[in-house]
Amino acid sequence: MKLTTIAVMIVLMLMGEMVSLDKLNTHKSLAAARFGPAAARNQPAPEFDLQGLDGKSYHVGGSRDKPLIINFWASWCGPCHEEAPDLNRMYEAYKDELDIYAVNVTKGDRLQDVQGFVKQYGLTFPVLLDSKGLTAERYRLQVVPTSFLINKEGVLVDVIHVLPAKALEAKIRLLLDKDQKPPL
CATH class of the missing domain: 3.40.30.10 (Glutaredoxin)
Known part of the structure; x- marks a missing residue:
């Protein structure tokens, strides 16, 4: 049971990290669209x-x-x-x-x-x-x-x-x- 809980927590953390990276890439894309390429x-x-x-x-x-x-x-x-x-x-x-x-x-x-x-x-x-x-x-x-x-x-x-x-x-x-x- 304890091992299953840890595995679920790790999977949830990885999914959260993927969502965060996706948001970061979306923000970068929006900034590039608004201002052109970065310096x-x-x-x-x-x-x-x-x-x-x-x-x-x-x-x-x-x-x-x-x-x-x-x-x-x-x-x-x-x-x-x-x-x-x-x-x-x-x-x-x-x-x-x-x-x-x-x-x-x-x-x-x-x-x-x-x-x-x-x-x-x-x-x-x-x-x-x-x-x-x-x-x-x-x-x-x-x-x-x-x-x-x-x-x-x-x-x-x-x-x-x-x-x-x-x-x-x-x-x-x-x-x-x-x-x-x-x-x-």
């Missing part, structure tokens, strides 16, 4: 238009003048506070060769906290507001902070999380070196 290395970066704190509209998608780092963040995120000064220093050092867009996951944040964060760290690069969370969904964002490195052709070349300043700079140099044209 993936060596593929075009998902396109979006967002408004910045400065009131300007910013577009991502297709070829660009400079490589781009899209950094998804939130004011309540501890690691976001850690990396903000480094991102700002990197932007100041490379702004002639590189764009950085800080995309705030505004749907889960408060505008006054976003503004306070920007002021606290003196961010000089554009801060974009993802107020509906659609851009985070399009990029299949799992955690903040997450940064997507995109080359001039609009191709996603790397995905990173918080890195020490030297490692971040190495990733930036690699992104910039990939975009250098060979001499004629």
Whole structure:
């Protein structure tokens, strides 16, 4: 009797796991239908238009003048506070060769906290507001902070999380070196 009960419980657990996996695959299929393919290395970066704190509209998608780092963040995120000064220093050092867009996951944040964060760290690069969370969904964002490195052709070349300043700079140099044209 005891063995039968255990066998039934195992079968029920396996069936539950199969239902969960089916729901997950259905969710992924619905997301892909709604937003297109997920952000993936060596593929075009998902396109979006967002408004910045400065009131300007910013577009991502297709070829660009400079490589781009899209950094998804939130004011309540501890690691976001850690990396903000480094991102700002990197932007100041490379702004002639590189764009950085800080995309705030505004749907889960408060505008006054976003503004306070920007002021606290003196961010000089554009801060974009993802107020509906659609851009985070399009990029299949799992955690903040997450940064997507995109080359001039609009191709996603790397995905990173918080890195020490030297490692971040190495990733930036690699992104910039990939975009250098060979001499004629």
